[in-house]
Amino acid sequence: MYHLPASVTQGSTWAGLMEAMSRSVLPSAVALVIPETYQRQLLWAVARYWLCEDHTYCGHCLSCMAWSDDGHPDVLVAGNDGPPSVDVCRKLADDVHLSPVASSRRIAAVLWADKMNLNAANSMLKIAEEPPSHGHVFFLMEEDRLIPTLRSRSWFFRFPQEELIEALPVPDGEAAWLAWIARAGQKVQAVDLLAELRGMEMSLASQGLLKEAAGLSQLIFLAGRAHLPATMIADLAYLLIKEDYPFEHISDHFR
Numbered sequence: 069m070y071h072l073p074a075s076v077t078q079g080s081t082w083a084g085l086m087e088a089m090s091r092s093v094l095p096s097a098v099a100l101v102i103p104e105t106y107q108r109q110l111l112w113a114v115a116r117y118w119l120c121e122d123h124t125y126c127g128h129c130l131s132c133m134a135w136s137d138d139g140h141p142d143v144l145v146a147g148n149d150g151p152p153s154v155d156v157c158r159k160l161a162d163d164v165h166l167s168p169v170a171s172s173r174r175i176a177a178v179l180w181a182d183k184m185n186l187n188a189a190n191s192m193l194k195i196a197e198e199p200p201s202h203g204h205v206f207f208l209m210e211e212d213r214l215i216p217t218l219r220s221r222s223w224f225f226r227f228p229q230e231e232l233i234e235a236l237p238v239p240d241g242e243a244a245w246l247a248w249i250a251r252a253g254q255k256v257q258a259v260d261l262l263a264e265l266r267g268m269e270m271s272l273a274s275q276g277l278l279k280e281a282a283g284l285s286q287l288i289f290l291a292g293r294a295h296l297p298a299t300m301i302a303d304l305a306y307l308l309i310k311e312d313y314p315f316e317h318i319s320d321h322f323r
């Protein structure tokens with residue numbers, strides 16, 4: 069269910085997180101700054117270690133055994149479909165007070181925390197200030213942006229974007245594109261493909277091909293949100309960049 073690229077787990081930020089967890093010193097509010105593509109994967113990875121009885125993701129304690137394809141009963145997530153509303157945030161803050169089910173802790177996670185509106189952000193204030201003794205709040209965000217009252221209560225772990233994504237060349241010509249599509253379609257984890265597209269977006273932007281880069285950026289957003297399979301993402305990237313197909317035509321299909 070979770071898969072993090074080596075560029076994430078080999079960096080110093082990941083090492084710092086693991087170190088804090090192994091010493092059991094993770095504070096009650098944690099801010100994780102990482103590109104949207106990796107937010108869910110990072111959350112699952114950190115939660116696996118943090119909820120495990122000895123923080124090793126041992127695989128056999130009650131908490132480790134409670135993981136399924138649907139997640140974990142003590143990991144509550146707001147923002148699965150984009151920035152969470154104030155109602156969703158309020159419910160999250162309430163639910164984290166309930167006793168843990170399979171672990172000694174509960175995690176309330178807010179995805180897109182940099183993009184939630186002010187009311188939603190304010191509704192998280194109380195839980196960040198006075199969490200229940202078993203509770204933790206994780207704010208996951210692409211940009212290092214939180215309202216000051218939440219910021220001052222959170223411990224930040226920043227995964228530098230430039231360390232995670234290297235510029236990748238866009239396939240050159242029809243044959244190269246077809247070979248790329250065939251290879252991309254075999255990727256089991258769409259997140260790997262999205263990381264690759266981010267690399268292409270970066271090289272398009274550096275060549276001044278801003279329209280193509282923007283289209284790719286929108287595709288990455290759409291693909292993550294709609295959980296598109298790798299084969300479809302690869303075909304859409306081809307249409308967008310090689311065939312110059314307008315992104316609006318693509319997004320119309322997913323309304």
Ligand SMILES: [Zn+2]
Nearest residue numbers: 120126129132
């Ligand atoms: Zn365990």
